[in-house]
Amino acid sequence: xxxxxxxxxxxxxxxxxxxxxxxxxxxxxxxxxxxxxxxxxxxxxxxxxxxxxxxxxxxxxxxxxxxxxxxxxxxxxxxxxxxxxxxxxxxxxxxxxxxxxxxxxxxxxxxxxxxxxxxxxxxxxxxxxxxxxxxxxxxxxxxxxxxxxxxxxxxxxxxxxxxxxxxxxxxxxxxxxxxxxxxxxxxxxxxxxxxxxxxxxxxxxxxxxxxxxxxxxxxxxxxxxxxxxxxxxxxxxxxxxxxxxxxxxxxxxxxxxxxxxxxx
Amino acid sequence: xxxxxxxxxxxxxxxxxxxxxxxxxxxxxxxxxxxxxxxxxxxxxxxxxxxxxxxxxxxxxxxxxxxxxxxxxxxxxxxxxxxxxxxxxxxxxxxxxxxxxxxxxxxxxxxxxxxxxxxxxxxxxxxxxxxxxxxxxxxxxxxxxxxxxxxxxxxxxxxxxxxxxxxxxxxxxxxxxxxxxxxxxxxxxxxxxxxxxxxxxxxxxxxxxxxxxxxxxxx
Amino acid sequence: xxxxxxxxxxxxxxxxxxxxxxxxxxxxxxxxxxxxxxxxxxxxxxxxxxxxxxxxxxxxxxxxxxxxxxxxxxxxxxxxxxxxxxxxxxxxxxxxxxxxxxxxxxxxxxxxxxxxxxxxxxxxxxxxxxxxxxxxxxxxxxxxxxxxxxxxxxxxxxxxxxxxxxxxxxxxxxxxxxxxxxxxxxxxxxxxxxxxxxxxxxxxxxxxxxxxxxxxx
Numbered sequence: 001x002x003x004x005x006x007x008x009x010x011x012x013x014x015x016x017x018x019x020x021x022x023x024x025x026x027x028x029x030x031x032x033x034x035x036x037x038x039x040x041x042x043x044x045x046x047x048x049x050x051x052x053x054x055x056x057x058x059x060x061x062x063x064x065x066x067x068x069x070x071x072x073x074x075x076x077x078x079x080x081x082x083x084x085x086x087x088x089x090x091x092x093x094x095x096x097x098x099x100x101x102x103x104x105x106x107x108x109x110x111x112x113x114x115x116x117x118x119x120x121x122x123x124x125x126x127x128x129x130x131x132x133x134x135x136x137x138x139x140x141x142x143x144x145x146x147x148x149x150x151x152x153x154x155x156x157x158x159x160x161x162x163x164x165x166x167x168x169x170x171x172x173x174x175x176x177x178x179x180x181x182x183x184x185x186x187x188x189x190x191x192x193x194x195x196x197x198x199x200x201x202x203x204x205x206x207x208x209x210x211x212x213x214x215x216x217x218x219x220x221x222x223x224x225x226x227x228x229x230x231x232x233x234x235x236x237x238x239x240x241x242x243x244x245x246x247x248x249x250x251x252x253x254x255x256x257x258x259x260x261x262x263x264x
Numbered sequence: 265x266x267x268x269x270x271x272x273x274x275x276x277x278x279x280x281x282x283x284x285x286x287x288x289x290x291x292x293x294x295x296x297x298x299x300x301x302x303x304x305x306x307x308x309x310x311x312x313x314x315x316x317x318x319x320x321x322x323x324x325x326x327x328x329x330x331x332x333x334x335x336x337x338x339x340x341x342x343x344x345x346x347x348x349x350x351x352x353x354x355x356x357x358x359x360x361x362x363x364x365x366x367x368x369x370x371x372x373x374x375x376x377x378x379x380x381x382x383x384x385x386x387x388x389x390x391x392x393x394x395x396x397x398x399x400x401x402x403x404x405x406x407x408x409x410x411x412x413x414x415x416x417x418x419x420x421x422x423x424x425x426x427x428x429x430x431x432x433x434x435x436x437x438x439x440x441x442x443x444x445x446x447x448x449x450x451x452x453x454x455x456x457x458x459x460x461x462x463x464x465x466x467x468x469x470x471x472x473x474x475x476x477x478x479x480x481x482x483x
Numbered sequence: 484x485x486x487x488x489x490x491x492x493x494x495x496x497x498x499x500x501x502x503x504x505x506x507x508x509x510x511x512x513x514x515x516x517x518x519x520x521x522x523x524x525x526x527x528x529x530x531x532x533x534x535x536x537x538x539x540x541x542x543x544x545x546x547x548x549x550x551x552x553x554x555x556x557x558x559x560x561x562x563x564x565x566x567x568x569x570x571x572x573x574x575x576x577x578x579x580x581x582x583x584x585x586x587x588x589x590x591x592x593x594x595x596x597x598x599x600x601x602x603x604x605x606x607x608x609x610x611x612x613x614x615x616x617x618x619x620x621x622x623x624x625x626x627x628x629x630x631x632x633x634x635x636x637x638x639x640x641x642x643x644x645x646x647x648x649x650x651x652x653x654x655x656x657x658x659x660x661x662x663x664x665x666x667x668x669x670x671x672x673x674x675x676x677x678x679x680x681x682x683x684x685x686x687x688x689x690x691x692x693x694x695x696x697x698x699x700x
Contacts, residue, residue, distance in 0.1 A: 046661050053658055055491045057498070086445055087648060090557060093448065096567065113448050147432075151445030169352065169432040170442065172646065175661045176430065182664055183344035185352070202664050329635065329681035330674045331642035334653055338674060341666035419545075426547035430646065437549060450557035458546045458554065465545040 029098045029223065030230040037076045041067040042097040045082040046175035048198045049254045050103045050121075050219075062254035063101045063219075066120055069246065070099070070221075073237045084173035085152045089114060092224050099234070100222035103192065105153035105215075114225055117234045119218035119262040120241070121251055125154045127211045128181075128196045129188040135211040141166040147186040149177045157215045158190045182206065190214055194255050218262055235264075272447045273456050276439075283439030284460060290353075290435060291422040291468070294360030298421065299414075301361060302368025307398065309373055320369065327366035333427045335359050340431045356428035356435075364421045371413050375406030404481035411481070415472045419465050426461070436460060487663045493672060499655030500676050506651060507638045509573055514580025514637070515630075521585035526592065526614065536585070543582035549643050551575045556647045572644035580637055587633065591626040592618060628692035635681045635688075642677070652676060 033039045043063045044051030051061040059080055071078035081097050088104065091097045092114050103123055106116050127146065129135050135144075138161040146162070148155050150170040162168060169186055171177040174195065181189035182203055189196070193210065200208050221238070223230050241247045242262065251259040273280075305320045312320070327335065340355040350358060379402050387397040407414075429438030436457055444453035487495075521539065524532040543551065555578075556571035566574075595618050603613040645654035656673040660666045 045658060048662070053662060055487050055495070055662075057495055057655075057658075082648065082650070084648060086441070087556075089448060090450060094557075094566075109446065109448075150442060170438075171432050172430050172441075175657050176432075179341050179657075179660055179664075179666060180432070183341050183666060184349050185340065185344065199664075325682060325685070326674075326678060329685055330677045331639040331653065333642050333645070334656070334670060334674050334677060337653075337656075337666070338670040341660065342670045343667070345665070345667040423545075423547040426549045427643070427646075437547065440550075441553075444557075451554070454550055454553045454557065458550045461547055461550065462542070462545040 028229055029095075029227045030233060033074055033076050033098055033230070038079060039071050039074055039076040039099070040079045040081055040097045041071065042081045042083040042088050042091050042100040042102055043067055044084070044088075044102045044174070046084065046173055047103060047192070047195055049194055050192070051082075062121055062250055063103065065250055065254070066221075067099075067101045069241065070101070070234065070237055074233070084175075085149045086172060089222070092222055095224065098223070098230070101219075102222075103219050104222045105217040106220050107153055107156060109156075110222075114222050115227060115231055116220040116222060117231055118238045118242075118264045119220050120238050120247055121219045122255070122257070122260050122262070123217050123219045124193040125157060125190065125214040125217055126193050126196065127158075127188055127190050127214060128200070128208050129211050130207045131209050132207070133187070133211075135188065137212055138162055138214075141188065143167075144188055145169060145186040146188040146190055147171060147177045147180045148190045149174050153215065153217050154190045154192075157217075161214070181208075197256075239264075268452055269449055270452050270456065272449050273440075273443055273452045276443045279439045279443060280436065280456070280460065283434060283436035284464070286433065286435040286438075287422065287425050287464065290356055290360060290425045290428060290433070291418070293357045294364055294421055294425075295418050297357070297361035298364025298368050298418075301365030302372050303403070305365060305369040306372040306376055309369065310376060324366045324369050327363055328370070332359065332363050332424050333430065335363060336427060336431060352428070352431045352433045355431060356425070356433045360421055360425060360428075363424070364417065367417045368414060371410050371417060372406060375410035376402055378409060379406055407476070407481040411473075411476045415469055415476070418472060419468055422468060423461060423465065487659065489668070492659055492663065492665075492669060495659060496652060496655055496669075496672055496676055499650060500652045500680070502649070502651040503638065503641050503677075504680070506569075506572060506576065506641045506644060506649070507634070510576035510580050510641070511634055511637050513573070513577040514584055517577065517581035518584035518588065521581060522588045522592070523614070525585070525589055527610070540582045540586050543579050544586070548575070548579055548640055549646060551579060552643055552647050568644065568647045568649035571647060572641070572649045576637065576640055576644070579640065580633070583633060583636070584630065587629045588622070588626050591622045591629075594625055595621045624695045627695060628688050631684060631691060632688040635684050638677070638681055638684075 043059060044061070045053050045059050047061075049061050051059060051063045054060055059082065064080065067078055067080060081091070083091055083097070083100070083102055088100045088102050089110060092100055104116075105123065127135065127141070134140065142163040142165045145167040146158065147169050148158050148171070150172060155170060158168065169180065171180055174191070177189065177191060178195065178199055180186055182199065188211070196208070196210065200206065221234055223234065238247070247262070248259050251257060305324065308316045308320045309324075336355065336359040339350065339359050340352065343350065383401055383405075384397060387401040388394075392401070425435055426437035428435050429441060432438070440453045440457035444450040521536050525536045552572060552575045555575035556566060556568065559566045559571065559574070599617055599621065600613065603617040608616065641651055642653040644651055645657065648654070650658075652673055656669050660669045663669065
């Protein structure tokens, strides 16, 4: 049974024109959200307390609460899409998600490819290690092993300041990084203060504690490059939530601390 | 429509080269270890006492019916809880050796069982010890027979090493992943990696097909 | 945080295993259909078709499945096609399966004696009829055991879909490990579930090999 050449080329032309139409549609993300009354938000599920799963395997956490808040204010139903550190930026670039609310820090490399809103929650990146270890500054990492998540702000900050004899082990996602440190595969770990706090509570046998700060890198919401209408709307929502204390309440609920000063 | 930029990937050729070096190191170590383990277990499954046959049988079935990535994660994340902590590289090599060993056992066993009984009897009648008989009379023709299947399995394991980057071993996939996580050129990075793997598998097959006859079973 | 009992762990893993089974079946059946088409292409007299199919198989057998998954996931998106982890995993695994199955089947067809083809031709059967009535039925017996055996490879292959974020058994294992910090138990359970899926299939393939006397042809 052979497909005739004519049928094949018509079919091919049809497929190509659909693809071209999708590309050329020029519809902004905000238009799409308003029209379909649904918003796709990428969130973490491997990074408690910002995003993790309960025993019902449903996502919960600060970023998830933020996502629901935003969706509510946009008048849309929310579709939560689990992402990891490595695929959240590509998700925005390829329009698989409308926004990313996933402990996203701002740095120049990322600013080249996506746009950021105002900050909505604090995020401190620190280095953690057992109490017995003397570790006051990056220089002390010489000759020690440290776990970090590849492609994250933790990674770029650590790479900047770590001495050349430090053994930096980069893992695919936060899940693996934390698992590796807990399993004792590295002596130290660089990650968010909040996540480390959760890990330490759950694993007292590690005897780990906070050593020093790598960066104060608050979380921003990410949108596709050039999606200015969406970005403006989100900033509106964030600033309103800041003014009426919602952001502060979220921070206290999940992180047990105040938001402090959040940059615009 | 689509703009591809391979330049940003090739600029990082040093990182890719380091990745290739690690892939080769992992493959060589696991091919040697896996082959040795395979020969040992194959012998055990044919000539060993009943309990040893059962143990090697269970090992072979367990490792051939579970995914490599799960074996790797268990060794790297799980074993430390039982007191065995291995570095990412050691864990990778161990996982690859044990994985290849399971497949090699069955392949080599098939080869050995195809050796005519007469050969063994002739060797024993010449007062060769069982050990000498095994290594000089039984094994070489067996290896020659199953060499293509074994080479294919080694290549599969080499390609499987791409998973070791998940536990931070800096092999080729890890390098490609690292490059693309910094310059966001995922498609180009992985195409380059795919082409390098393709070249590696072609070269490795030729190399092993030359190596086998020359060093292992003489032709 | 949240407390997981052992039963919670098992329950969630088994639920995730449904996706493993689903993905495996779709890839196996889809791959089988595509692989069959490739097989027919390879059996036609066209040299061009032979070379193309050969190249396709060489590509999928000479590159890691992980890289194929990454390419499907990131690459297709570049061309404007929406890819979720599910779509990318399905596409990549289907293509992967089609390459391997078509190669296995070609080997089986090649082992049907040349004389059968000539006899069929001498009976004035068309190419299609030769395949349908003479060659394929004989190749079928030889092909069944390795095909069933390859299903095990497909199931194991779905574990890699976890790396591009598809929530199947392995990914669920990773997520639960991070929620419970009990990697030994969790990954042991994951391994056992895969074993429970794959081992019966392996045994079936071996039994089929014996009953169909494939080795004695």
